[in-house]
Amino acid sequence: MSKRRFILGLALAWPSLAMFSTMSAQPRTDRIPEQPRIVARPAQIDWTSARRAEQQPVRTEVSKRFIEANRKAIDQVQLPVLLPSDPDLHEGLRFFPNRELYVLSSKSTNLAFTLSGSARAFHLPEGMAKTLSPQGGLKSRIPADGILIEQTESGIDASFTRYGVPYSISVECAGGAKDPRCADGAYIRGLIARMAVAVPAQKR
Numbered sequence: 001m002s003k004r005r006f007i008l009g010l011a012l013a014w015p016s017l018a019m020f021s022t023m024s025a026q027p028r029t030d031r032i033p034e035q036p037r038i039v040a041r042p043a044q045i046d047w048t049s050a051r052r053a054e055q056q057p058v059r060t061e062v063s064k065r066f067i068e069a070n071r072k073a074i075d076q077v078q079l080p081v082l083l084p085s086d087p088d089l090h091e092g093l094r095f096f097p098n099r100e101l102y103v104l105s106s107k108s109t110n111l112a113f114t115l116s117g118s119a120r121a122f123h124l125p126e127g128m129a130k131t132l133s134p135q136g137g138l139k140s141r142i143p144a145d146g147i148l149i150e151q152t153e154s155g156i157d158a159s160f161t162r163y164g165v166p167y168s169i170s171v172e173c174a175g176g177a178k179d180p181r182c183a184d185g186a187y188i189r190g191l192i193a194r195m196a197v198a199v200p201a202q203k204r
Contacts, residue, residue, distance in 0.1 A: 041121055043079070043120060043165050044164045045119065046164045051204065059196040060087065063083055063090070064196075066083060066090060066093060070095050071201075073097045074198050075201040076097045076099065077098070077100070077200055078100055078119045078200065079119040079165050080163050080197055081117070081198040082117060082162065083095075083104055083195065083196050083198065084115070084195065084196075085194045085196045089106050091106060091108055092107060093105070099119075100119040100120055101116065101117065101118040101119065101120075102116065103116045104116070111171065112170075112171070112172040113169075113170070113172075114170045115168070116168050118167075145189070146161060147159075147185070147188075149185035153176070154172045154173065155173050155176070156170075156182050156184075156187070157169070157170050157171075158185065158189075169191065171188055171191075
C-alpha cells in the first residue's frame with residue numbers, strides 16, 4: 001500500500017475513531033430499567049355462592065361417593081373444589097391437594113382429563129397489561145359465558161373463573177379432533193356446567 005493511500009484511509013477513518021474514543025472515555029450512565037413484576041395475590045373467594053352451589057342437586061352418586069372418600073384431603077385446601085359429575089371421568093380419578101391449589105386427573109383408554117384450581121390470582125402491572133392486551137382489552141377475548149377455549153394438537157383446554165377462583169381444564173383425546181369430545185368446546189363446556197362443588201370444612 002502506498003504512503004498516500006495509507007494517509008487518505010487514516011484521514012477518512014479518523015472521525016469514527018475519535019468518536020469511539022470519546023464514547024469510551026465517558027462513564028456509562030445507562031441503567032437497565034426495572035422490569036414490571038407479575039404479582040400473585042390471594043383470590044377474592046365468594047364462599048357464600050360456593051356454599052349455595054354445594055347445596056344444589058347437581059351431584060351424581062359418583063361425585064358424592066368421591067367427596068365422601070376424599071373429605072379429609074378436600075378439607076386441606078383453601079378454595080372450593082370443583083369436580084366432574086360424569087361417571088366415565090371418575091374411573092381412576094385422583095385428587096392432589098396442596099393448600100392453595102389442587103389437581104384432579106383421570107385417564108382412560110381414549111381420554112385424559114385434568115382439572116386444577118388455585119386460590120391465588122395473578123395480576124399484571126398496568127403497563128404490561130396494556131402491552132399484552134389485544135385491541136379492545138382482555139375482556140374482548142373472553143366469551144359471554146366466561147369460558148376461554150383453546151384448541152390443542154390433541155384436545156381442548158379451557159380456563160374460567162368460579163366464585164372468584166381461576167380454574168383450568170384440559171381434555172386430551174386419543175383420536176384428537178376426530179373424537180367429538182375434542183372437536184370443539186361443546187363437550188368441555190358441558191363438563192363445566194355439570195360440575196359438582198365441595199367446600200372445605202373450615203368454610204362450611
